[in-house]
Amino acid sequence: MYKGFYGFTQSPFSIAPNPAFLFLSDRHREALAHLTYGLGENGGFVLLTGEVGTGKTTVSRSLLAQLPDDTDLAFILNPALTEAELLATLCDELKIAYPESPTLKQLTDCISAFLMANHEKGRRTVMVIDEAQHLKPEVLEQLRLLTNLETDTRKLLQVILIGQPELQALLKRQELRQLAQRITARYHLLPLVPDEVASYVAHRLHVAGRSQPLFKSSAIKALHRYSGGVPRLINLLAERALMGGFGAQKPMIDGDDVANAAVEVLDAKPKGRPWLAVASVSVLTAALGFGLVRALTPVAEAQVAAPVAVTPELDLSQWIPTQGRELIAFQALFHHWGEPVPAEMPCRFAEQQGLACEAARGDLQQLLALDRPAVVNLADDNNRVFYAALLEQDGDQYRMALGEQQFWASADWLNQHYRGRYTVLWAPPSGLPGLIGPDSASAQVQWLENRLAQVQQRPARLLSGFDRQLEADLRGFQRQQGLDIDGLAGRQTLERLSLLAAVDGPRLKEGN
Incomplete structure (x- = not known):
């Protein structure tokens, strides 16, 4: 109903996948480059992870569109299968004939024969598994055995695993260590930063037929704050804000319009500062499939279903310490800087980017005096250590990233859990002397x-x-x-x- 009013030829923020609206942020392009390299290396497995709605489908579709014409593709959307069911599904996708009620050996033999024949024809075979976090360990092991088929230079079957962050934890299991060693490229998608949100919105408006700006800077900021940078949530909020703006006959969308949309779409509090709510995985997944959103403050922001219980602070004892690994926190920090993210040894990686790590001890006031985003040490009541990225301060509220989640934390919560260690990134000057004292020039x-x-x-x-x-x-x-x-x-x-x-x-x- 608002398309004519705002000059659109089509709805710009539909959540239905539409190739015309394909938007690749720098982070998506980086992910695509990693995965393309991994396939080009002729290895067995390529891994793409990220929270629901961060753009894994966008990257995977772009990757598949680049596959050469001599590629046979099997795309599996429902991986909650047994070993036999998965192999049978692979056969169905590749149109491989197999006996009725086949055994695992019969299915494996049929697939192996197909792969060898394909290789002799000069063709490649690629298998893509979406929602791969649902794969059972024994099924993953069966996939590894399939990739044992190889020549002197290449694997006969390449597998792309796409899934939520739980997939990373699954692949760390001891019985899957051989498979993990065969992953030639991996990438984890983080949500969009504010500048990317602005580019994302502008891109979709342009594709929908509008060349003039429509969302004010306050609206872009509100979109990022309420959505956490998740594109799917951005679409929902922007769509509802446009409907509200049309109803009020407003020529431009501002932060209040987005805040009002968040009240309706995300059940956010109508007035005052928006904060994230604690919501159960089941409620969120059932509502919109957005995954787990954790909250640290008492007012709801990203609650995407019927009202759920809100607690005044997060109980860290409910978290698994590996969700707060140091590397994940550093990846969020590098992403906030707009830099590539490290796969390991973040401070050594920082040097390669012309940056430096400054690790120190200090109380919270000393850290805040630096006015720099940082990786901070947190602990729960049992002194279990977590690492989080402290990204933004707004009054006595702090935007943080813990594991794969971003949230706003109160000063009281941060004081309670902060343990006096932090690391900041910075761009050091060249030629810094080693010591300045009484004998210096x-x-x-x-x-x-x-x-x-x-x-x-x-x-x-x-x-x-x-x-x-x-x-x-x-x-x-x-x-x-x-x-x-x-x-x-x-x-x-x-x-x-x-x-x-x-x-x-x-x-x-x-x-x-």
Whole structure:
């Protein structure tokens, strides 16, 4: 009903898959490149994971569209099968004949013969399994055995596994270690960041026939906040906001329109700041298939079904510690920077990107004074350790990523669970000296005074040497930052000063 009013030729935010609306963010393109490389390596398995609605289908369809014409494809949508059922389904997809009531051996023999014949014809065979987190370990092992068929240069069957984050945990099981070793490429999709949300919305509006802007910056910010960057939720919110805007005959959609849409679509609180609710997996999945949304604060934001119980804070004891692994937190942090995400050794990976890790101990106020996103150590009441990414501060509320979930946490909750360790990313300057002290050149001493003055928000003094006032100011800085108090500017102190003065990279507080 709003299409004519806003100048659309079709609905821009339908949740039905439509190739015309295909949008590949930088992260989706990176995922596509990883998976394409993995298939090109002629390995056995390629893995794509991500929460529901983050764009796995978008990436997989783009990947399949790039397969050469000499490829035979088997696409399995319902993997909750036994070994025999899965092999029979593979035969059906590839039009392989097999006996009535076949045994596992008969099915395997039929598939093996097909794969060998296909290879002799110069053809490739690719099997794609969606929702692969539902595969049973014994079925995955059967798939591994199928990929044992190979020549000197390539596997005769390549398997693409697509699933939710639980698939990663499944593949870490001891009995599946041989399969895990055969994964030649893997990628985990995270939700869109605010800039990507803006590009996503603009793209869909353009495809739908509108070239002029329609969503104000406040609306884009609200879309990201309420949706958590999940494209499917963005579509639902934007669609309802357009209907509301049309009803009010508004030429532009603003943040209030999105907030009103969230009240109706996500059962968010009508006024005040939106926060995520604790909702059960079963309720969410039954409603819209959006997966688990965890909440830390008492007001609902992303509750996508009938009203559910809301708790004032998250009980970390309900979480599995592996959901809060350090690498996952670093991946969220790198993504927030707009950088590629590491598959391992994040701080070494940071150096390859021209960045550096700054790991330190300090209380929450010292961390917040840096005004930088960080990976932080958390603990539950039983002192089990979790790692989370602290991404944004808005007053006394904090946007965080724990495992695969993003949420807003209260200051009280963060103070209760924060355990005094954090790591930030930053872009270090080149040529940083190893030590500045009484014997240093006057230019280095003046540089130190200038940096201290900038951080301490005072006028810089003109110095010819390292004097007692500079030493006192330096000790005060070291004390405030939780550094070793020695009155000398060693590597740790110089890096902290440079970090505080750095202008590149995201800030915790928007607009800083």
